[in-house]
Amino acid sequence: MNKAHISLGIDIGSVSVKLVLMDEGKVAKEVYRRFHGGPFETLYELLNDQFDELKGQSFPLGVTGIGGKTAQSILGGKFSGEIASLARGNYHTAPHVRTVIEMGGEDSKLLILDGKQKTIIDFAMNAQCAAGTGSFLDQQAGRLKISIEDEFGQLALKSKNPPRIAGRCSVFAKSDMIHLQQIATPDYDIVAGLCFAVARNFKSSIARGKKFERPVAFEGGVAANPGMVRAFTELLELEEGELIIPEHFNVMCALGAALLAGEENTVVQNFDPEKITA
Template identity: 60%
Template structure:
């Protein structure tokens, strides 16, 4: 016997959610999958799995929502439903007693306030606010910090946060400031579980002071979105909003709530334009789509040989008597660099490795790698440290000098080319411009207010697109014939 089924698809910035409902609103199947920069192929793969279990001919209507919902609706023939409206409808259906909803996804966060409508007997929208300008306060913010600490965001992060009894205060309004706080905490040997708990509380405080400021939040509070799976965030919201046990509700389908709400909307309204056009349309679109955009000129990397300073190649260490050498250690927010040079400033050995949020371990690994290269053929006469972790490093290795990055970069550049007048440096956490005249620094500027324009920005986007930042990213960029604006 044929039945009427209703399909809902939420295409978000980092994940795709698909739900299949019966006419009565029974949730028959749900999918949640990270898209890794490929939302439409992800939708295609999910639908192919779904239609192995359910007959696509039984799908009467389809609703789409999310950042990619309008495009998908034009392809599959469904109706696009606004995310806030979908969230309201799902909450009224699954949690009718709730009047306050916290929704936190990969790209934005929302506070939705509801009221009971006596005429319709449903929950309706009273007010809402959104954070859409910055990654801080979203699931992407937690993803970035978890990746930096090499902690699984889905399995380990939340459980680790629950171990903390005294979470430190971390800046939650900007990912750059958060990283600065994290680096400082790591330098004073703060346990990982305290740091991740501090991040959770920073997110919750940021949400309350930004989105909930001046608004009345009635209890109980419903917490939905992918971030609601994080046990540390649940605990933080309970504490920051002063909720008692049972006053924070996390529905079983919290990740798929918006997709469910969109589907319920088309079931109730019986929209004629929401008829499912079939999967063939999506397959055809993916095969034939053309990139009709006006972009920039292609990137090129073609400079004459005299523009290169080939001074970082390792100089052979003599096999005879030991030689005098000097050690330099640069511990940054993302990478750690260790180098040994002789008295004539030749590079004898070097190591570049990721700090991974654990500077002491990175220093140990870097020193070992350099030590393996020069073995016992040198006498180290002095040690210098720099970078954001320079003081911790200086204490650890017994440094003779500790310099800030601008001073260290200027000294190195002037030694390489005495005529240099400008330095551009893009690191993991900040970017710098340094102006030099007659061998002295006369001016500099730093970008340390926003992650955009730093190495972290590139690394985070590469991770979202599932691209290796060291091996693939640059090569793919140079292959582009029409870089997008």
Template identity: 55%
Template structure:
């Protein structure tokens, strides 16, 4: 059975998926690399090789190109990988919102091709790293952060374009005894507003939308984008 492994090496985590010749997903594994993407990727490959000893491998992601070159393997641009996989599994999707550890993307699809796209600047504000930083300041794990946001009844407005301004707003909200649930939800809405203002920038966003990347696992962010 001919198998293919896709290894996505991002700024915060590494992910691997193995598919068979029919395109059916046999295995997926996600792991944060804590600043050591190569070591984490090697560990992942060793882990999956015990069950799947032979497969062709393709790399993508922000650090994937260097790994592909070192391994003598193929590398696929992230945008192309997003588009191709989305149309394979969700053919009705016309817009992709992708938020990772340090980058965010808006991809508009037309048929099976990319019609338009927009990326964030070099600043990580409004990305997964931004949320990680704020969760740490509030002494919450990112998993607790996700659940806490859903309990909010009155999310306040918090600056989402800059971590320094966000911290200032959070300190003020804590000083006036704003519930933690509301502060966390406010941060989620701040990130959603930042995405709309700095990445969407007035573009029409056709339905249906697929929310992808590690931030898509954050229930508070899903709620913020929906609302």
């Protein structure tokens, strides 16, 4: 690793911490970690366990996400907004992509990009309610006693006729799920119905009539769910190859933050993760 050409990106989200180490324009290391306690405890653990070689070094540091401002106040570096970070990560990783669907724990984003000009043509984000995001799926999986990480997505693929479930509100979704269970609807149909509910909610509440220019990239932690990939593919009537899960799909904001910090040369001196516990 060439220490003169590295930069680190940190994205602190609502349910996970993401880190990307860039070296001469390439991803040298990436980590995605869901946390069940405090995000900064998780960040501290990751920096000490997997990025120990950075202690005491000086390099560009980029931070983003819901906890990005706090991270900047502790560690220094450049703070970038999530939209700018996401766009920059895509220009680098998938410059041919025109539309980005990014779905995290409690927020969702839509970006329409011009990769050649490296400009954001349009964007939208969800409002305060987390219905139709990763946490919505987590909550419903918990009600069904199905592992969101191991079973949920594969189970959804078994469904041939997903039932219609309310995706705009967790309360209404629960009511629909109870009714479906009462009439002995298989779990795989209910799970598929939830995936389609989230995709419909994204299209109606966030996209709001915006055109999904092809190709479309699906990113964020939820993009690892094959049931959601199927739902967006069918709902948007995409042909084979028009929905892309790009490399580094679940750490794209951290990747973009690292690049933005490197381009502005926002260097932190003598990097010290111990500041997190001070």
